[in-house]
Amino acid sequence: MSAKKIREMSPAVKIAISFAMVIFVGSLLLSLPISNLDTSETTYFDNLFMAVSMVCVTGLFTIPVATSYTLFGQIVTILLVQIGGLGLMTLLATFVLKLGRKISFSDTLAVNEALNRSELSDFNHYLASILKYTLIIEGTGMFLLSFRFVPEFGWGKGLFTSLFLAVSSFCNAGFDNLGALSLQKYVHDPLVNIVIIALIVLGGIGFSVWFDVTHNIQSIVKKKVRSGWKRSYRLLKTHTRLAINMTVGLIFVGTLMFLLVEWSNPTSIGTYSVGEKILAAMFQTVTMRTAGFATIDYELVKPFTLLFFIFTMFIGGSPGGAAGGIKTTTFALIFLLIINEVKGQKYVNYANHSIPIELVRRAIVVVATFFGFLMAGVSILMLVENQPFIYLLFEAVSALATVGVSVNLTPELSPISHVVLMCLMFVGRIGPITILLGLNRNNKKTKDKLFAKTTILIG
Structure with a gap:
């Protein structure tokens, strides 16, 4: 393929190809003998599934990382997760700019789209800040986790485990190198739980939110803002406030709902102390996002808990980060639209601002497209698997929302189902809308047409 054809590709196609390339290379690296333990019985199909899950920062697995891959294979895992979390195009663009070279306007658009960023100004500084904040946050997470894992595993394995979990948590990937039971061993460990929760939230709330909050904190420290923290919060961008409010609200509601339903369930948290129940409830709520x-x-x-988890997974995290799902702000716009429609208001308003109808339409399309891919995936799973519907739905949403939790079902599924899950993970990571834009090759020829108005009965 010539360089000219690559430059002429739409941003959506470039994003999809970049992820596909990393997945293919990753699957080959994971298939090397140096990547696999002598006792490992992995096939290329297993490694391909794992590579898709790693690059799409999902966390579903057919084989446990700890009992399948060597140190080299686990290093490849970290790299794939990190590339998947930040995006290959983001990393390449940053590297090229560091060399003092320029990137094309079309590539700039592609990176911006991959980051869910609409502004083109201050592009170089934005990319550099992403890498700086990522290193600082992951490094801090690794440092804090080392207080638990170094005493348990020794310096070498303890530091590597801390690094592995810090990168995986911040990129919202969900992979670990501890075994097949995830972090169940540490359900009562406050340090591990709180650090992982913080990393997940920071990685899933979006890069633009970090920068906006940081800018306001710096203004307070430098005494540029003299009206205190409350006024400083009001000075945050509307998107930032909405993302933060939705994140805090969903964590609070999810934690409360989990406690109400599972409080007395002896098979989950019924035998825990009050503090342990709250810690477990908050962790599940955050990780399910x-x-x-x-x-x-x-x-x-309980089945209701699984159903509620499915709802929270469907929402996901915030735009511009490593999170999946329809995104918190998308859900908020749909919710505000319904509320305003019930009130009979013409415009969708939030925080004394009216939201453009184009954004509301896009939110509706995102939800509808996401739901369409989900139903297609679940339908195929139902045709080829003899499992309870709630389990199959749980698995499909987990894949499409790039969550990665499972009811211990993924390894037991058939190859056809694994292909379905891989497709859902890929679509979920780069976005259903991005997929549709990439398929729409004739979008440049499309023109807006206005005909005579008509009326259609609905409801």
């Missing part, structure tokens, strides 16, 4: 870790066995929770 997009991360994929688990400190309890999801086969043992």
